[in-house]
Every structure is written in C-alpha cells, then in structure tokens.
Amino acid sequence: MAEDAHGGAEDANVRGTPPGGRGSHISRDHAAGPGARGADDPKRMEGGVLVSIGALLLGMLLAALDQTIVSTALPTIVSDLGGLDHLSWVVTAYLLASTAATPLWGKLGDQYGRKKLFQVAVVIFLIGSALCGMAQDMPQLIAFRAVQGLGGGGLIVLSMAIVGDLVPPRERGRYQGLFGAVFGATSVLGPLLGGLFTEHLSWRWVFYINLPVGIVALAVIAGVLHIPVRSTRHTIDYLGTFLIAAVATCLVLVASLGGNTWAWGSPRIIGLAVLGAVLTVAFVAVERRAAEPVLPLKLFGIRTFTLAAVISFVVGFAMFGAMTYLPTFLQVVQGVSPTMSGVHMLPMVAGLLVSSTVSGQIVSRTGRWKVFPIAGTAVTALGLLLLHRLGVDSSTGEMSAYFLVFGLGLGLVMQVLVLIVQNAVSYEDLGVATSGATFFRSIGASFGVAVFGSVFAGRLSDRLTDVLRGQELPPGLGADALKSDPKIISELPAALRPPVVEAYATSITDVFLYAAPVALVGFVLAWFLREDRLRGSVTAPDATQTLASNPVERSSYDEVCRALSVLGTREGRRQIYEKITARAGYDLLPAASWLLLRIRRHGWAEPTALSEHSGVPLRVVIEAARQVEERGLALREGHDLVLTEKGCGVAEELAGAREESLAELLGDWWGPDRPTDLVRLVAELNSELCGSDAEQPYEESVPRPAGRVRPGR
Template sequence: MAQEVRIPAVSPAPGEGQTPRTVMLAISALLMGLLLASLDQTIVSTALPTIVSDLGGLEHLSWVVTAYLLASTAATPLWGKLGDLYGRKRLFQTAVVIFLAGSALCGISQNMAQLIGFRALQGLGGGGLIVLAMAIVGDIVAPRERGKYQGLFGAVFGTTSVLGPLLGGFFTQQLSWRWVFYVNLPIGAVALLVIAAALRIPARSAKHTIDYLGTFLIAAVATCLVLVASLGGTTWAWGSVQVIGLTILGLVLLAVFIRVERRAAEPVLPLRLFRVRTFTLVALISFIVGFAMFGAMTYLPTFLQVVQGVTPTLSGVRLLPMVLGLLITSTLSGQIVSRTGRWKAFPILGTAVTAVGLLLLHQLTPASGAWMMSVYFFVFGAGLGLVMQVLVVVVQNAVSYQDLGVATAGATFFRSIGASFGVAVFGTVFTNLLIGKLGDALAGRRLPPDMGPSQLAADPRAVERLPAELRPAVLNAYATSITDVFLYAVPVVLLAFVVAWYIREDKLRGSVTAPEITETLASNPVERSSRDEVARALSVLGTREGRHRIYETITAKAGYDLLPAASWLLLRIRRQGSVRPGLLADTIPVPLKSLTDASRQVEERGLAHREGLELTLTDRGARTADALSQAREESLTELLGDWWGPDRPTDLVRLVRELNSELCGSDGERPHAPEPPRDHAA
C-alpha cells in the first residue's frame, strides 16, 4: 500500500556550489545513461529478423519489444518519486546496474522466452535512466542554464534515433545479434565510474506518498490486455479459457485500480484528469500514435530484410528517412506552437499525414525501389512528428498547475501503452496472415519435410533454402502479410484524425512551451513535478525574452528612463555586489561602448559610485535595482496566466523568485546595443 516518507531538509538552490568542470563531468555521465536507454529503443529493431531465425518463435517476436515497453512504462513514475525520496544519484546508479544486467542476460539468451524475460528486466532499468537523468539536471544546473544542457540531451536522442538502426544492422551482420545488447556493457561501465567520481547532487527536500499499489495494478491491467491481444487467435483460441480468464482478470484489476486511485494521496494516474475533456481526447490520440508508430517500426525491418533481401545494415540505412521525417516535423511543430500559440492544425494534419503514410506503406512490394520507399518512410515519420510534440503542449495548456507534471507524463504514458498494444496487435495480425498466406502459396507443392508453412513462418532465413521457383510466392506472402497490417492500422489512425477535430483550441498559456525532444520521442514517459515543468518553461521563455528587448520592457514597467544596458548593469551590480565594467567588457560579448555609456549614466545619476575600478550601488541605486527586479518578477508572473491566481501555491511563488534572482543581470540576457543618450533623471 502507499507508504509515506518524509525528508525534512532545506535544499540549496540548483547549481549552488557546482563548478563548470564538475557540472560538465556529471552531464557527461547523464548523457551516457541517456545514450544507453535511447539507443536500446532503436538498435534492436533491425536485429529482430535475425534473432527470430536464431531462436525461433516468430509469433512471439513482438514481445521482444513489448516486454521492454511495458516494464519501462510501469517503472517510470516509481523511479521519479523514489529518486525524490532516497537520492537520485543512488537510484541512477541502480538503474544503470539493472539495465546492464538485463543487457548481459539478453545477450546470452538461448531461447525466445529467456530473451523476453530479460528484456523486461532491461526495461525496468531503462525506465529509470531517462526520467532520473532529466531530474538530475534540475538538481545540478540553475534553471537559466538548463537550456544548453537539455539541447545536448536532445542531440544524443536524435543521434541515437538515426544511428540505432544502423548499429543494430552492423552488429548483426558483422558480429552477432547478441552484440546489440553487449554494446551497452562498456558504455554503462564508464557511466558508472564517472557517476561515482563526478556526480555531486545537493540534498533536496521531498515529501511523497508513493502509490505502489496503483503502479502495480496499472502494469498488471496493461499486461493482461496485451497478452490477450498478442496470444489470442494464435497461441490460444479466442474462446479459450486462457483468453476469457485474462480478459476477466484485466477488467477486475481495472476496477480495483480505479478504486485505489480514488483514495490514493498521490495517485500514479489521477482520475480527475479524465474529467478534463482535452486530456481524455489527447490520451486517446497519444495511444493511437504509439500504436501506429511502434507497430510499424517493428515490422518494417522484417519487410526489408526478408522480402527485399537487404542486409541488416542496409535495412537500417533504408529506415533513416522515417526517423529524419519524425525529428524534423516534431521539432518544427513544437517551436511553431510555442511561438505562435496556435496548435489545433497540427494534431489534425499529423494524424491525416500518418494515415496517408500507412496507405503508402501498404503499397510496398518486393520490387519497390529504394527512392520510392524513402519517400513513403519520410511521409509516415513526418506525420508522427507533426502530432507528437503538440500533444504534450496541449495537455499542459489544459490542466491546472497541481496536475501539470502528472498530466505531462500522462500524455507519453498513454503513447507507451499504445505502443505495447500496437506491437502486440500488429504481431498477432501478421502471424495469422502469414501462416494463412504461406499455406495458400504452397498448397499442392512438393516441399522438403522441414519447409512447411509453419517452419517458414518460424524461421525467415529458411526462405533462402527454398527452391528458386517457390521463393517468389513465399516472399509475396511475407510482403502482403506485412503491408496488410499497415492497411488495418489506417482506420485506427483515422479515428485519431476524427477525435482531433473535437479538441477545443483554448488560448495557449504564455508559460507553455515545447518540451525537450527526449520527452516526446522516448518510449517511456518522463515524470517531473509541476514545479519542474514550470521552471523549464519559464527559463526558456525568460531567456527568449532576454534576447528580445527585455531590459527595455522592465525599465518601462518600473517607470525609469534608463538605457537598457544601464538597467542590466544595475541588476548585475545588485546580484554580485560590485562589478568592474572594464573586466565585463573582456568576459562578456557586450559592446564596450554600451558598457561605457551605461557606466557613465548610472554614475551621473547617482545610482552607483566608483571605488577604484569597481562600481557599487548607492542607496538610490539599490532602490532602483529593487524596482527593476520587481518589474522582472512581474514579467515572469504574467507568463503564468491563470496559474498565478489568488490561491497560487507557495512553491510557485518561490520558483518565480528563484528564477527572477538568477535571470536578473545574468550573462544569458545581455542588453541590446545602446540607444542615443538620454538626459532625463532616473
């Protein structure tokens, strides 16, 4: 049951006491952890046909992916809250060790059952790597500095999305499919050493009631339903005791889950979210996007390697247009929405393009050319990218502040569950179609004893041993079985297209921005608190405003007639106690003339006085700087919209003050070129 743990500690500000060198070393360790988790989501796909040929069990191929997805998705909220309670460094090390143990065991698996079980163990560790890495950045880096480090995280994830299929194909072809898992071991070992030596996380205060029972129940419900979807009609008949029993068990567990969540202090999935119409509709679309995305990505390498006979490495190259399309449109759509505030067109357009992409994939044949396939793959990936980033933005905009963190994770949670169902359902449909079509293609043909439809379905490499005159019919059976699966997914995606029209386009809050790409491309959701989500958004917006005449704005808001550079200089002195304008000119890329004019103005108006080479504030200057700081804080609160209401929580108030202190006069917000001198008094 729920267990409440309290840690009464006063936490230092993020980044306090951290040197640039220690931060960079720690970020390097986190990047290696992210590399492990993100690489493993893509590197396995191109190795699956070879794995099936070696271990057998084509009907269970989908579970190599599904086991990882289910375990990582269910574990994510637990990793996030346990890190708050017991320290994220220790938990991150534990996640790496579990992931590496799962990787090693996957590499030595002797049958499909072992591989599936060890993939679940690997997913348990993988669920902690992304969520804890993202949270640790918040512990060791001040909000105004997080953008550049989160950019590195996005770059690593984007790179592995591209390199994963290539590396998976290369290892499979040149070494063994087992190296797809062994490659994690040296990277993980280095990550553990760097974490132990360099990662210093300040003690943070936290109080949480962990919903262990709710987490277990939602994982159990998902597992029951995925088992029914993947084994019903293949291993077990639809009317069998096993299928009926699992269905009933899943429904009973769902009813228990609903009852538990209504009473939980901090539910893993608050039921009140479903009273928000936008969240419910977005959850459904997210489920369908995951269903289509991972279902298709799992079976495209099989089409390329078995039907078209390309090498595993080349199949990874052929998939790059899909990944590039997804990355490009995901990034662009998120940025456009953040800057314009208009988002309704993207889920509609994205689901429509995804449906078109699936229809194009249905047109693939054994003779399809590489250029034509690249276009089809790009269209499919572009459709997914158009909708993925935007769904998180829409959810953030629809909920109250108290639910911001859990709703953000909920959007990707449903996509992860959809991915599990998609892979399972695609696998069931593919297996049923393949066995039937192989039987039709080989009916009346004289075959070797070990070359029947069941054997050919269990081992794709057996196709190469068939007599030449039989191969075209068998390859056509494989091709049409896979492409028909894409056709069956089209109505599901069209359902999301229809649902997207019913989402009401509420005005976008100023504080809602596109999340990091790791959050929308990762297969497991990233769990962060509402405070962390607002810190991320305000630091992004605050820095963006800083590049767009913020010092003119706050000077006018405070009622002063100063150069923007003078306002910046006053806040800089207030922040540091004193400054040397000449030294600033050497260390910060601000024009020397701007600093000279600003220094002269604050001295002439009695706002600062010179002690040797240093400027310090006068009493009048201190009052002016306080007013400018207050104006800066008000500009931040305006971005929060209705979240900054009369009943705003105290942690939000503290966050705004913390961000204001870090942003005022910071290097990241440099003033614009000076305007003509003004002679009015401040």
C-alpha cells in the same frame, strides 16, 4: 555565464538584501581576470557539472538506444531463436516494464536519493543486457528484456531529475535540451547500429554493447556526481502501479495471442479478457483512494486530457507497430542487409524529427495548435495506406517517400499533444498529466506492436500454407520452418521463392492497412479538441517527452522551471532590458539598467574589467556607466562603481519589473492562491537572470534611446 549560473546559492537572498557596498557577494579577485581565480573557480565547477552531465547522458543513451536498436536485429533474432509468433514481445516486454517502473523510480529517487537509485537502475539495466545477450530461446529473451526495461525506466526519469539537482533553474532548459538531442540521435542511430552489429558481429552485440558504456557511466557517477540527498516523503502507489501494469499486460496478451496461439473463443483468451476487466475495476477503486495516485482519475474529467490520451494511444500504436515490422519487410522482402534496412528507415526518422520540432516551435510562438493534431493524424493515416502499397518490386525512392510521409505525420502530432495537455490542467497536475500523455502513447505502442504481430503471424501462416499446399519439400522447409527462420527462403526451389516472399510482403503490408482505421479514429477525435489559448509558460517540450517510449515524469515545479528557462533565453538580450526598464518607468539605456542590476547583484563593478569578463564592448559599458553616474545612481570608489541610495532604489524597481515579467508568463497559475514553490522559482530565476552575462544588453544596430529620467525619480 558560468559565474552567474553557479552563484545561485550565494545569490539566493539577493532580492531581499540589496548590497551596501563593495565585495558584498564576490571578491574583487574573482572578476579581475582568469589569472586570479581561486579554488571556487566557477569554470572548474562548471567542468565538474559537465562531467556529471556526460555520465548521465551515457545512461540516457543506453535506455533510449534500446528502444530502437533492436528493431533491425529482430529478423536475425527470429532466425536464430525461432518464435516469430512472439517476435512482438521482444519490444513489448521492454515497453511495458519501463512504463510501469517509471513513476516508482521518480518517487523512490525523491525519497532515498537519486544518485543511489540511478546507480541501481544502471546495474539492473546492465544485468538485463548481459542476460539478453546470452538468451538461448525466445521466452528467455522476452523475460530478460523485461528486466532491461525495469532498469531503463529508471535511467530515463532519474537522469532528467538529477539535472535539476546539478544546475540552477535558468540553465535547465539548455541541459535538458542535451538529453532531448540524445533521444533524437538514438532515433537515427538505433536502427543503423542494430544493423551494423547484427551484420558484422552478432545480434547479441546489440545488448553486449551496453556493458562497457554502462560501466563507464557507473564509474563516473560514483566518482564525480555529488548531489544533496533531500528526503521528500511520498506515499508511493505500489498497488496502483502493479494494477495498471497488470491491466496493460492482459490487454497486450489478448491482442498478441488471440486468434493466433489460442482461438478468440478459447477459455484462456476469455479468461484473460475477464481478468483484465476485473483488474481495471480494481485499479479505478484503488486510484480513488490513493494519496498520490499513479494516474489521477480527475484528469479524465478534463475533456482535452482524455482526447489527448486517446490520440497519444493511437500515435504510439502506429509508430512502434510500424517501426517493429518495417525492418522485417526490408530484410526479408527487399533482401537488403540489416545495416541497409536501418539506412532505408532514415527518411521516416528524419520526417518525424523535422515536423515534430517545427510544429512545436510554431505552436509555442503563435499559440495556435489545433491544426497540428488534425493534420498529423490525417497524414499518419495516409502514410499507413501508402505503406500498404509497398511490395516486392517497390523502388528505394518509392519506399523512402512513403516512409517520409509516415514520419511527417507522426511528428506533426507528437509534440503538440504534450503541449495541449500541459495547457489544459492546473499547476498541481502539470507533471503527472505530462507523463500521463506519454504513458498512453507507451501503452498504445505495446498494444500496437502486439496487434501488428498477431495480424502478421496469422496472415503469414495462412498464406504460407496456401503457397506450399501440395508441394513436395525437403524436410525442415515447411510453413512452420519458414515462419521461424526467414533465411531458409533461399533454400527453397527457385519456383517457390517468389510466392513465399510475396506471402511475407502482403502479410506485413496488410498490417498497415488494418492500422489505418485506428489512425482515422485519432483524426476524428482531434476535431473535438477545444483550442484554448496557450499559457505564456507552455513551450515546446524537449525530445524526451516527444520521442521517449515511456513517460518521463517530472514534477510540476520542474516542468515550469524548464519552460521559464527556455523562455528566458529566447528573448533578445536588449529587448529584455528595454522591457523591464519601461515596466519600471525609466528611460535608461538598456546597458545602464543591466549595469545597475549587475552592481546590485555583486556590490560593485569596474567598467573595464566588466567589459573584458562579460564580452560587452567597452564603449557600451562606459556609456552606461556615465549615464548612471550623471543621474546620481552610482558613484566612483577608485576605479569601481557602487550604488548610491537612489541607485539602490532604482535597481530594486528594475529587479521587481523583471520578476513581474517572469510571473506574467505563468498566466492563471499566478493567481491569488499561487503555490509557494512557484513564488520561490520566480524569485530564484529573477535573482539568476538580473544583471547576468547571459543577458548582455548589446546590439550594434539599435540606436540609443533618450536619456532623461522621468520626473519624480
């Protein structure tokens, strides 16, 4: 596989220039065996790619981990720094900054080189991490989390883009799957690691742990990563990016401060609301004239995109709001340790991962998707109502069951929303529409965390005041002190502890009750989605698009590339060659078609060496060789097979059939006015796939077909 995967540069023009003889594309020593490999050893090349990918994965790990690792540390952070009223901003500042920065990182990387920008993103992230670890109060921590978020947005989007620079199209699905696996792993590990560091070291190590990992990633990237610097000019929408971030910030400030820090009718809240409205109008005006808008307004003319955006907002609202406050419930109300609070949340993460993966695969294979957003939003609403039932006496089994239901609901809808957006837009808008769906989930997350925090802080203040009214308490144990540091509950008189813990319990679980109607809005909207037939090239997105809290922006070309590479590896090996042989009009053995394409690609083939190199059984290769010789499609030169003139023509038709089958997957994107980059992608994938080791045409159980070339061939 390595040989074919990394021969893309030399094979790029093979489609138009059939080989005329031996050694056209690779030397004989190259196929002779491991002992004869030279300096351009593809295994060595693949090793270099794997080291670079490993460093990129470390960078992605840092950014992904910081989306979840903080949640279980939040109660301890509040106890140390105070400021329960602003707890939500520890999460929100990171989300807003990374969301706003993502499109800028992507386009700046295109323009000035991704390696350089990736290193800058790592440095910014590490500076933010160090400052977060040193924060002395809540405002400092919030500000430094925003710095972290700026770097985190770059780590996620640039690491995904660099994969496209390192590996050929057919391999990208596999490597991007690794990045998806990192997101899945961090969803599980984040709460656990956050609890472990908080309990056994300090909450500050939640941030300090990034420093050694980031330095290793930075060193490896500097020494090993070698990618071409292609300067793609962009008209970067700086003003649009600033305005949409400012609008989101105003909305989140109103949600988090209104009715809590400032009264709803206060001049400050009214001023923020008016400022948000003015900035929204300005954003719309700017986006109408922008050459490359950060969020094209024409997308909102597509009903499916608009509905999916609103449902994404709802999912983000529920998911991150719950994930932020459940650890507080577990640690304060249930009295579990920070580490065990991460363990208790695993059923929710497991439910999310399982249902997300299963629903995406079912949709990709059946083309039917409407049931999933309807079911997902309904189950999410049910999960929120179940979480509202939690209390001081809830058992571990009950909590785990409720967490699982909630996670299953979120997972059912998350993958599918990305799929239906990709299916609804034209090719040129595919990349920005995909990131747009995740963008609204990120804004929903920021808004949800803020609203949850505002409701929680307001309810807790009222309940603690009622519980402690008329009680004589030692200095430093009033309602404000209990809000700032939940740990001092243990210092209260024994008679007061249960009602104070109950106040915490009901304040948190009431938040889930208030969030349930928001999920129901998503349920109602899901019924209005129109179930259009899925394009063949729309496949289940990877976890970076499903689990990332900020939009992972990839170009339309990269999105189609990922999908086709996934589809190219999903088909059965023998079925591929049966399909293209039938399409070309021949009744050759699948192995014979593979052999012809293999010779066409490399100029020659020696059956014994080919069997050893590819892993195809020798008898299968010999049988295929005998058939192509008998039909005059190839002839012997010593031990080697080379194509005859007739064989060159047959191989060309087989390659054309493979290209047609790839193009067929693009559906209406492959129209008369198809973009040139799509034409290039199909030709490049066809060149890489035709005759490759990755598609060995061998299955013991399938009988040999008839052996007669059709008349006239």
